[in-house]
Amino acid sequence: MTWWIWALLVVGAALALLALYDVTQKKHAILRNFPVVGHLRYALEKVGPELRQYIVTDNDEERPFSRDQRRWVYSSAKGENSYFGFGTDNRTDIVGYPIFKHSAFPIVAEKDDNSTLPAAKVVGARTGRPGAFRPASIVNISAMSFGSLSGPAIQALNRGAVLAGCLHNTGEGGISDHHRLGGDLVFQIGTGLFGARDADGQFSMDVLLESIADTPVRSIELKLSQGAKPGLGGVLPAEKVTKEIAAARGVPVGVTVRSPSRHASFDDVPGLVAFVESIAEATGLPVGIKSAVGDAGFWLELASEMATDGRGPDFITVDGGEGGTGAAPLVFSDHVALPFRDAFPVVFNAFAERDIHHDVVFVGAGKLGFVPDAAIALAMGVDVVAVGREAMLAVGCIQAQKCHTGHCPTGVATQTRRLTRGLDPTDKAERVASYIRALRHDLLSLSHAIGVVHPSLVRLDQIALRTSDGRMADATTALPADPRWFTDERRDRLAAALAG
Ligand SMILES: Cc1cc2nc3c(=O)[nH]c(=O)nc-3n(C[C@H](O)[C@H](O)[C@H](O)COP(=O)(O)O)c2cc1C
Numbered sequence: 001m002t003w004w005i006w007a008l009l010v011v012g013a014a015l016a017l018l019a020l021y022d023v024t025q026k027k028h029a030i031l032r033n034f035p036v037v038g039h040l041r042y043a044l045e046k047v048g049p050e051l052r053q054y055i056v057t058d059n060d061e062e063r064p065f066s067r068d069q070r071r072w073v074y075s076s077a078k079g080e081n082s083y084f085g086f087g088t089d090n091r092t093d094i095v096g097y098p099i100f101k102h103s104a105f106p107i108v109a110e111k112d113d114n115s116t117l118p119a120a121k122v123v124g125a126r127t128g129r130p131g132a133f134r135p136a137s138i139v140n141i142s143a144m145s146f147g148s149l150s151g152p153a154i155q156a157l158n159r160g161a162v163l164a165g166c167l168h169n170t171g172e173g174g175i176s177d178h179h180r181l182g183g184d185l186v187f188q189i190g191t192g193l194f195g196a197r198d199a200d201g202q203f204s205m206d207v208l209l210e211s212i213a214d215t216p217v218r219s220i221e222l223k224l225s226q227g228a229k230p231g232l233g234g235v236l237p238a239e240k241v242t243k244e245i246a247a248a249r250g251v252p253v254g255v256t257v258r259s260p261s262r263h264a265s266f267d268d269v270p271g272l273v274a275f276v277e278s279i280a281e282a283t284g285l286p287v288g289i290k291s292a293v294g295d296a297g298f299w300l301e302l303a304s305e306m307a308t309d310g311r312g313p314d315f316i317t318v319d320g321g322e323g324g325t326g327a328a329p330l331v332f333s334d335h336v337a338l339p340f341r342d343a344f345p346v347v348f349n350a351f352a353e354r355d356i357h358h359d360v361v362f363v364g365a366g367k368l369g370f371v372p373d374a375a376i377a378l379a380m381g382v383d384v385v386a387v388g389r390e391a392m393l394a395v396g397c398i399q400a401q402k403c404h405t406g407h408c409p410t411g412v413a414t415q416t417r418r419l420t421r422g423l424d425p426t427d428k429a430e431r432v433a434s435y436i437r438a439l440r441h442d443l444l445s446l447s448h449a450i451g452v453v454h455p456s457l458v459r460l461d462q463i464a465l466r467t468s469d470g471r472m473a474d475a476t477t478a479l480p481a482d483p484r485w486f487t488d489e490r491r492d493r494l495a496a497a498l499a500g
């Protein structure tokens with residue numbers, strides 16, 4: 001045999017060994033799904049910073065999540081060094097750039113503990129629900145259904161919720177076996193009523209009670225709309241309605257299911273409040289609503305109705321228009337519903353005007369899975385943040401943006417067996433938990449640097465943002481939040497709740 005045949009044999013054998021290693025290892029879904037060639041992705045990631053000095057984009061250009069943001073999630077999730085060297089490479093002169101004002105006398109943490117970071121408020125206290133509880137974590141996993149995400153991805157999130165001690169929202173696809181690994185659940189009821197519908201597709205309290213029996217469901221979230229596709233229903237095509245998905249959703253196998261654009265059980269604010277109360281009464285659990293913000297009149301009316309008789313939603317999840325989805329028409333993702341920082345004050349103001357903002361729990365979502373964004377949201381009145389796509393990144397998502405095609409290469413947002421087999425839920429659960437702990441840890445360190453003991457106590461005037469005239473202005477004027485509601489009395493209440 002000539003030398004080059006030997007060389008080919010050696011290279012062939014090495015590649016075969018590498019392929020064998022790739023398909024059997026459990027750390028990297030990309031390598032399991034794409035043995036050998038998958039290494040290119042890691043090689044490019046490694047030399048990316050050097051290459052980008054000469055070509056293409058910088059660290060903050062990509063959307064929805066920049067390279068820096070993704071790198072921070074990946075390294076936090078892997079428990080690796082998430083520090084950045086050489087100083088900031090951000091443009092600090094761009095409009096909206098936030099700066100937190102550190103104290104000359106920061107708080108010295110008693111211990112470097114990121115195991116818990118509870119919310120100040122108790123969900124369901126205002127209405128006296130039997131199942132009222134204080135969320136143990138101010139960072140929780142946002143609604144993403146089994147169907148939009150794969151079974152192994154849901155398992156990773158659920159186990160991750162156990163490890164991080166946070167809540168896992170089921171999304172609107174009902175409760176599947178993948179949700180039953182011990183993580184505390186928020187059961188979401190969307191307009192398709194999956195997990196709460198009878199054979200004719202109508203709301204059924206009996207089916208709802210059956211769905212949540214023997215599960216760690218802590219609260220129920222009625223989804224009115226979602227930031228990425230507000231005012232729009234959905235279609236689950238027949239081929240996607242597998243036996244497993246049909247069982248979780250309570251629909252027939254292999255038949256197309258449509259979710260309407262709104263709930264059929266109520267058509268005005270009093271009807272919504274009555275529906276919330278009926279679910280709370282039957283289940284004993286706190287009940288909230290999730291919505292994107294469009295028409296402001298709805299929120300004023302809802303707050304008035306709730307202020308009148310003390311009933312109604314225990315928590316309000318505000319989803320920013322920049323939020324994610326499995327699939328939506330572009331105009332809805334790009335141009336319907338206010339972005340989070342504009343949306344949240346509309347809701348908070350409506351409740352504060354009627355002085356019921358102290359007792360209702362506000363959940364925020366919409367790219368809040370990063371320390372500066374979460375810290376600003378908390379200072380604006382949010383009590384708890386929900387992270388969606390950032391948790392997906394921790395599971396291994398590479399922002400391929402193929403959720404709507406069924407061809408997600410990392411097995412996170414697909415039901416294709418060939419792709420989901422690469423995702424090891426046990427390893428990825430550790431990463432989800434590690435990421436959530438890191439976010440809590442850094443939020444706490446930031447608040448200590450600012451001089452307060454909890455991120456919910458950061459004042460708006462302790463944050464400054466670059467304005468269009470080039471100056472740094474306090475968030476009290478640079479953000480649409482209304483400073484009237486951020487009183488010492490409000491902070492004292494929160495501080496007392498945290499201490500108690
Ligand atoms: C793949 C995917 C599926 C989602 N499914 C739901 C859902 O079932 N119900 C819901 O209310 N929101 C759903 N969302 C929206 C998220 O819960 C969240 O509100 C939104 O993405 C904003 O958070 P983020 O920016 O941290 O992702 C989904 C988002 C994604 C990316």
